[in-house]
Structures are given as C-alpha cells and as structure tokens.
Amino acid sequence: MVATAPTKSAKTFANARNALAPDLAHFRRRYPETVASLGTLPMREEWLRRIWELEANWRADWETRGGAYAEEEAVLFGPPPAKREAEAEFDAVYAGCAAALLHAAALACGHGRRVLVINSARPEGEAGGVWNISEEELKELEGAGVFTREEVEGAVVNRYRGCFVKFHDTASRVKAGPLWVTGALDVAVDGERLTALAAARLAAKGAAVERGLRFVRAYVEPSRVTIETEGAGGARRFFAARLFADASGADSPVARQLNGGRGAAARVRPSVGTVARGYVRGEGRDEADFRSGEILVSTEDASAHRQLLWEGFAGAPARGDYSTRLFFHDTTDSPADKSLLALFERYFESLPAYKRRGAGWRVERPVFGYAHAPREGWRTKRRVACDRVLLLGDAGSGAFAQGARGDVGELRRVARGTEAALSAGALDAGALTQVCDGSVGRVAAAFGLSEFMRPAAKGAPHAVNETLNALTAALGGLEEGERRAVFRGRMTTGALRRLLARTARLYPRIFERVREHFGARGTLWWLAGLAEAAWKEKGK
Known part of the structure; x- marks a missing residue:
C-alpha cells in the first residue's frame, strides 16, 4: 500500500526501500487521473514505480510528524577499512548528477585537474530537461572553460520577452496584478544537452565518470580522503583524492552529518509536473504563452495546511514542449500530506484550470521530487565544509534546491576557488568554507x-x-x-x-x-x- 496520510513514525516505513511497488491496478484505483494522464507514455508503469519508490524512500528517512531523522555516518575521520585499497587517485572526486558534472568539468577543463564523478541517480524524472537562466548566466557558461560560445548558444531552446508572478487575490485585502520581471529567467536552455557535453569534455580530458555508483562514506586522513562507493549487487569500490566535493543535494548524507540535525533539511518542497505538448496557445490567463515564463502563480487560497503554487515555462516553440509544475513549501514536521502520488492526482485534476489542454494534449514525461532546505537561525549556522570535504550546489546552499541551473552562474568562481585551495594545499574546513562562502545571495x-x-x-x-x-x-x-x-x-x-x-x-x-x-x-x-x-x- 502507498501511504498518503501523515505518518507517525519513520520506522513504519523501514521496509519501504525493499518493498515491491504496487501493480498498475492499485495505482489506477488510488490515482485514476494520474494513471490516465500518463497513458501515452510507453513506460507508464515504470514511471509510476519510480515515483512510488522516491516517495517511499523519503518517508523512510523522515517522520512527517516530528521531523525525526535517519542519521547516516557519511564522513569518518580515519583510514578506510583494512585491505581496502583505492583503485585510483584523483585531485578531486565529485558526487552527484548534473551539478557534479558541471563543477567537475569546470575544474578539469579550466584548470587541468584530474577528477572523478560518481553518479548514481536517474535524472529522467527527478529533474526537468530545460533550465531557465539569465543572459548573464549564459555568458558565465561560456567563461567557465567547458563550452564554446556556439555550443552554449546551440543549447538555447527559447528566449522570453519576460517572466511574471501572479497570486490569487479574491479574498486578499491587497490586490496586485502580474509583476513582470526581465533579465532573470528569460533564457531556456537544454540542460541535458549541456550535461552531455560536459561529460564528453571530461572524457576528452581523461577524467572518469562512474555511473551507477552510490556514495557510501568518506574517510578523511591528514593527506587524503578515501571515497567508498557501492555498485550493482552491493560491490564496494574505493577511490582516493585530495578533495571530495558533494553536489548531490541539500538532503545528502554528508550535508546532514555536517549539520548534526541542526541545520539539516527541516524544510521541504514536494513538486510534481510534466513536460507536455498540445496546450492551447495564446496570451490568455489559461493559455500557454511561448513568449513568457510564469515564475510563481497561485489560483486558489491555502487548504489542507498548504498553499499550492504553479510554474509554467515553454521549451522550443517548434516542438511545442511546455513544462508545468505544482508544488508547495512546507516543513518536514507539518501535518500536510507530502505524498508525490497524491500531489500528482491533484495536479492532473487542477491542471485544466491553470492551462487548457487541446485535443492532442499528451505528456512527454513527468517531473517530480522533494527539494530541501535548512531552517536556519542565528544560532544554527549551516556548515558547508569539513577537512577535505566540500558541499556544492544545493548541498551547500541555505536556500531551496534549484538543481544544476542554480550552479550555472557560479561555475567559474567555484572552480577558481577550488583550484586555489588545491594549489595552496589549503584543504581544511575554514579554507574550503571560503570557496562556497563567497556566493552571492546571502x-x-x-x-x-x-x-x-x-x-x-x-x-x-x-x-x-x-x-x-x-x-x-x-x-x-x-x-x-x-x-x-x-x-x-x-x-x-x-x-x-x-x-x-x-x-x-x-x-x-x-x-x-x-x-x-x-x-x-x-x-x-x-x-x-x-x-x-x-x-x-x-x-x-
């Protein structure tokens, strides 16, 4: 069974990771709109299983009531287990998906460092393919030393005249029309194309990208850090480096351990949506405008302990891809239902009121996930590094996850800081903190x-x-x-x-x-x- 109500204990879901997903008949009974709307997908049942697995794993880690935490010891100060030799040694090892590939490529291509990327996640459903960035960030991509200007421009799929936010105001004492913003998220780029190019650049530089490996823990010694990973069938592999950079998200085991539960991910943003074709095009409120982006839109007031919000961004006009998401901001200990499957059902039920579907409307792929952020206070400062270990991207951010697109404008600066730390041998916690601490947006x-x-x-x-x-x-x-x-x-x-x-x-x-x-x-x-x-x- 898929539990969609708030849980009393994470222990209840202790076996969720190893449980078999329900069959299609179960999904059809519980989530009829979702099953019907995903009907055009050739791997519909596989997508449903992935959503179910991600939700079950999240519930196994968190108590919806109380925010209790399944701690993982991800960083140990000492040597690795006896008779476990590293099979290769690098200047830096990166863990994560797109953000890890981009940061690793910037260090390898821009500074000639020997790097390894370990990547265990499936990017298909957990991250959308189009990133919305600014023209300034587009130039930063060119300056990072990974891509040529032609390659960056070739990844652009759309440019908007502007983006806006608009909030429901029927019962509001303050009324506000759409707020237009230009120069912030006006450029839509094909993120998958960029990460594929980054992987190709790494390969050309002799760097290694090990897919299908799960990071287990890091063993920090005075002269190096050894990374333990797990592959298919539970096989363990070890790699050594001068620096380990974790870019696997704000809820990564390393981020959790470094912050001891204090600055760990106490806020959560469940998010579901689709990349689809066949919306009614136009500039009306409920039409898909391929010349503008919708950053934040609400169509109703809060209910059931949550305020639902929409976003909508067009891809390539010729292809007709249009991405919509439904999400809400919450804390891990609230009574709000955080089930992705239940949120998908609400998404498909509410979608026609947000964007009208034409006769040929069909889903190209679902997008879904849990984004996390710490609940910080004056006395709970977030740690972004320890000796020889550095958090990058969402893992090191104090804000809600943006995925790899949030790293685009920081690639060159972070690569320079990392190179300076490696060159000087300044790989202690204080020095590495400065690599991230220079980030704008404080x-x-x-x-x-x-x-x-x-x-x-x-x-x-x-x-x-x-x-x-x-x-x-x-x-x-x-x-x-x-x-x-x-x-x-x-x-x-x-x-x-x-x-x-x-x-x-x-x-x-x-x-x-x-x-x-x-x-x-x-x-x-x-x-x-x-x-x-x-x-x-x-x-x-």
Missing part, C-alpha cells in the same frame, strides 16, 4: 521568502496570498534591476530595506506575518541573520 537566503509561501499554523486561508500580493505590489515599486536581483537570489541589503519599507506601508500586517511564521525568538534570529548577512555583504 541576504536573499536570510530573508527566507519561501517561509511566507506556507500557511502559518493558525493563519487564515487567504493569508499566504495576501502577504505575497503585498510583497508583489511593493516589488513593483522597486527598480527593474532590484526586482531582477530578487528572483535571481542576489538581493542586496539596500533592496531588502526598501522592499520591507514599501511592504509595511502597503500592508502593516507584514510584521504580524513574520511573528506567525518565526515566533518571538525566531523573529529575533531572523532579524539577527539579516543583520549578519548585511554586515558580510558590506565587508565584501
């Missing part, structure tokens, strides 16, 4: 905008949309560059100050909303975190 992460996208325990159903409408109206009064920075995660202290001041004038209840979400002590930590971020920004 103020944006501290602001915690996603906190306002989930209902407070005793909040009214319209409270989330009302707050977001107030913030949207206030953003509309900022300069275009400042609006762009907000949606690229690069908000400055000055922009934040102006945003809060304008929001307070439009909506004095904003500070009441802050207290509802963070509590009295949490509000103090929130303010302290903003102050610290501002101080560090000033010192850059």
